[in-house]
Amino acid sequence: MKKWILILALLSTMFASGCSLLEKANQTVDYGTQATEHLTNLREFAEQAPQMIKDAATNPETKQELENKLLDLKKEIEQFNLSSVPSMAKDIHQQIVEKNKILLDEINKVIVNGHLALDKLQNSQIITTISDAANLLNRIQNLGL
Known part of the structure; x- marks a missing residue:
């Protein structure tokens, strides 16, 4: 009888630690997906922005769209910086957060009184x-996150 209790206790412990490993793996995958999505959104904005900046000089709708994108980007950055990070990704997350903080400062400089100052954006x-x-996206993909 004692053998069975010992075996059950041992199996329970192994099962519990296995669940913990699975949970950590899932958190790492979730973070990798979130970070990839965030950096992809940044890259897409960087690709679209130069033309939008040119068009915004003569088109109020484009200027408003650009302003909205910057404000949305700001919210996304703030949320990403508060993400739960698995231990495997702490270094890369810190690097992204550092870039995000610089980016937030720059966005705050071009959004004056809640509106886009196009001339400041052009010189930012x-x-x-x-x-x-x-560019940190490549590191995330190489980590297999």
């Missing part, structure tokens, strides 16, 4: 900063 480093951050 936002596209360069986004491109730098988007």
